[in-house]
Amino acid sequence: xxxxxxxxxxxxxxxxxxxxxxxxxxxxxxxxxxxxxxxxxxxxxxxxxxxxxxxxxxxxxxxxxxxxxxxxxxxxxxxxxxxxxxxxxxxxxxxxxxxxxxxxxxxxxxxxxxxxxxxxxxxxxxxxxxxxxxxxxxxxxxxxxxxxxxxxxxxxxxxxxxxxxxxxxxxxxxxxxxxxxxxxxxxxxxxxxxxxxxxxxxxxxxxxxxxxxxxxxxxxxxxxxxxxxxxxxxxxxxxxxxxxxxxxxxxxxxxxxxxxxxxxxxxxxxxxxxxxxxxxxxxxxxxxxxxxxxxxxxxxxxxxxxxxxxxx
Numbered sequence: 001x002x003x004x005x006x007x008x009x010x011x012x013x014x015x016x017x018x019x020x021x022x023x024x025x026x027x028x029x030x031x032x033x034x035x036x037x038x039x040x041x042x043x044x045x046x047x048x049x050x051x052x053x054x055x056x057x058x059x060x061x062x063x064x065x066x067x068x069x070x071x072x073x074x075x076x077x078x079x080x081x082x083x084x085x086x087x088x089x090x091x092x093x094x095x096x097x098x099x100x101x102x103x104x105x106x107x108x109x110x111x112x113x114x115x116x117x118x119x120x121x122x123x124x125x126x127x128x129x130x131x132x133x134x135x136x137x138x139x140x141x142x143x144x145x146x147x148x149x150x151x152x153x154x155x156x157x158x159x160x161x162x163x164x165x166x167x168x169x170x171x172x173x174x175x176x177x178x179x180x181x182x183x184x185x186x187x188x189x190x191x192x193x194x195x196x197x198x199x200x201x202x203x204x205x206x207x208x209x210x211x212x213x214x215x216x217x218x219x220x221x222x223x224x225x226x227x228x229x230x231x232x233x234x235x236x237x238x239x240x241x242x243x244x245x246x247x248x249x250x251x252x253x254x255x256x257x258x259x260x261x262x263x264x265x266x267x268x269x270x271x272x273x274x275x276x277x278x279x280x281x282x283x284x285x286x287x288x289x290x291x292x293x294x295x296x297x298x299x300x301x302x303x304x305x306x307x308x309x310x311x312x
Contacts, residue, residue, distance in 0.1 A: 028081065029056050038230050047221070053080060053083075053211065068220045070219050072229075074215070075180050097136075104116075113297065113298045122290065144282060161177065179249065194210050260279060
């Protein structure tokens with residue numbers, strides 16, 4: 001993943017934002033996440049009543065915080081959002097490889113950073129039988145989609161850490177690398193792959209079933225337990241109510257061991273052990289003679305702050 005320096009003008013920002021919010025109908029619908037801290041600010045809900053997942057906007061879809069014994073707090077919004085972008089990028093990757101295009105670009109909804117994906121192909125790609133190319137392209141797409149989505153979510157945490165505001169007023173810094181974010185993102189990526197591979201159900205139904213199944217496996221708790229678990233961490237992991245100051249951050253992105261380990265609240269589930277998730281890889285590319293480059297062109301106003309750190 002490469003972060004590129006760039007000097008955009010304001011009109012590019014405006015047009016880019018308008019395009020990704022209003023015109024890119026292939027991309028997933030936007031969702032607003034929340035912090036895993038008690039009301040009146042963030043939302044907690046009944047984990048048995050999350051509604052049906054919807055790739056496109058559905059007002060009855062529930063997005064909230066739940067608590068699980070083996071994964072701690074989970075932001076369902078982040079789970080859904082990352083699953084949907086995984087599906088989107090799997091499809092984009094497969095189509096690109098089958099057309100032998102150079103690559104593709106995309107923006108995460110509400111973000112103005114531009115992600116460029118570029119592929120190099122093996123010399124014999126054109127000579128391979130169609131069915132063989134389809135199988136290889138699908139195998140690669142199921143690695144590239146999760147990998148690029150995971151990179152994009154990490155970039156989201158980075159730009160919010162440096163002060164990016166998407167609605168112009170909400171304290172995005174307070175949610176950057178919050179203790180449930182990275183794990184929720186990665187869980188959504190894993191479930192998105194499962195849902196796309198589910199040949200018995202349409203995607204939305206498959207995701208609805210996958211979320212319910214995985215939450216039960218992780219030992220999801222009732223709403224009041226999720227709130228209690230958060231309240232126990234007041235003064236330790238966060239302070240405040242409506243305007244929250246996050247103290248506990250989880251910056252585990254798998255660099256040390258290739259896994260993201262969730263943060264559990266002590267005393268909620270006796271003898272519970274965290275369940276780590278493996279971060280996505282793209283080993284299949286080299287197996288078939290491909291290579292890939294993921295470049296990020298940051299158009300946020302805070303980009304200069306980031307470049308001072310990246311290039312220092």
